[in-house]
Amino acid sequence: MTPARTARGWRAPARWIAAKLGAAVLVVWVVATVVFFALRATGDPLEAILGGPGSQAGPETVQAAIDRYALDQPLIVQYLLQLRDIATLQLGDSYARRQPVNDLLEAQLPSTLLLAVLALALAWILTVASALIQALSRGRIGSAVGSAMRGLEIVASVSPQFWLGAVLIMVFASSLGWLPATSAGSSPATLVLPVVTLAIPIAGFLSQVSRDALVEADEAPFATSARARGASEARVLLHHTLRHAALPALALSGWALGSLLSGAVVVEVLFARPGLGRLLQEAALQRDVPVVIGAVAVIALIYVAVVILTDLVELAVDPRLRRRARPPQPEAETEAGR
Structure with missing residues (x-):
């Protein structure tokens, strides 16, 4: 088997894996974006952080919450910070439960x-x-x-x-x-x-x-x-x-x-x-943005992982799919292999 043929043999699986990983990233990004802006449209997150309507939090507590969650930044900056947290798997703390979202x-x-x-x-x-x-x-x-x-x-x-x-x-x-x-x-x-x-x-x-x-x-x-x-x-x-x-x-x-x-x-x-x-x-x-985004992102990732696993099982069960996935061999190499 020539090096060129080996490279072509690995190229198709590599493209398939890259496409699936790209789909996973796209799904998580779309889901996180929709959830973030939908929850922000329902009201001020500061209210949820401080315990809901009627909170008796003092000015220092309010300012501490604003500083901690960057609520004094423009909305697009807060959105980008949320995407950064998802990319680094550091989803922050729950507004309502005061616990790390990952936990x-x-x-x-x-x-x-x-x-x-x-x-x-x-x-x-x-x-x-x-x-x-x-x-x-x-x-x-x-x-x-x-x-x-x-x-x-x-x-x-x-x-x-x-x-x-x-x-x-x-x-x-x-x-x-x-x-x-x-x-x-x-x-x-x-x-x-x-x-x-x-x-x-x-x-x-x-x-x-x-x-x-x-x-x-x-x-x-x-x-x-x-x-x-x-x-x-x-x-x-x-x-x-x-x-x-x-x-x-x-x-x-x-x-x-x-x-x-x-x-x-x-x-x-x-x-x-x-x-x-x-x-x-x-x-x-409770409009607990970090928990909602974290939970939905996890569900989306599980869904993509199961779809990939299902594709692999289909390839194992149906030989016709394996033949379609096999890269075509040039005539010259086919004759040489004989």
């Missing part, structure tokens, strides 16, 4: 990540189960099963999480008493209702995408060829069509996790569960 995020992030990952895993289990049920059921009974499953998918995908969570609390906590209504405590049972609340809408959407892809794959030439070679329907499903049907839903897993992280705001508040979403909701109500 607050570090304490709340694991709880939210656990909730989102468990919800995504459950959503995928429900998606695969739905695809298997619809694919293995045939005939008149199968048609009825497929229609019922499609109806459930639609209902699940459009169910608002706050409504779904309230219904689950009413049925399984208040009426039956099987599960706790809040997430107070460390028992695994406290995770059940929040995880199910987050997972069902995502599972409904992923199931619809997978079902359409499964129908298309079932009619593809590779499936017909497998049947012609004597493969059973179960073998065609498990070894051929199901893998191809999972690819579109797999591509949407990054979006799904981002949706779960944003949905965690509603679910953590509804189930009184500690986490990044609840911290973000409280900080937004």
Whole structure:
């Protein structure tokens, strides 16, 4: 292998990595910019720093807050200082809690990540189960099963999480008493209702995408060829069509996790569960700019990281994508390699 060919082989992955890193920086910059100016438009941050309306802070305390947070500087200077803090991962102190933002995020992030990952895993289990049920059921009974499953998918995908969570609390906590209504405590049972609340809408959407892809794959030439070679329907499903049907839903897993992280705001508040979403909701109500920007920036970075990981998994699962990503080889080098 010549040095030129080696350089070309590394150039494509390097461009891909640079593009993903650039996308991550762009996402964080846009999010931080929107949040900063949106929160500033809601009122003077000095009021939030001093404890809200009616604060009895003296002139010295007010001046100390102004000096500490550079509130006497033009707005554009304050914005640039905020971007500098994000770039250096030094997000400052919370206005309301008087604690470093990094410490607050570090304490709340694991709880939210656990909730989102468990919800995504459950959503995928429900998606695969739905695809298997619809694919293995045939005939008149199968048609009825497929229609019922499609109806459930639609209902699940459009169910608002706050409504779904309230219904689950009413049925399984208040009426039956099987599960706790809040997430107070460390028992695994406290995770059940929040995880199910987050997972069902995502599972409904992923199931619809997978079902359409499964129908298309079932009619593809590779499936017909497998049947012609004597493969059973179960073998065609498990070894051929199901893998191809999972690819579109797999591509949407990054979006799904981002949706779960944003949905965690509603679910953590509804189930009184500690986490990044609840911290973000409280900080937004208190106009706690450093905490809101820090939390949103972390969520954005997690979303970009998951999208990159999803792309890598797609490359590992689908050999066609690896062939497309492989840089073309000049004819002369191809002949030399022979």
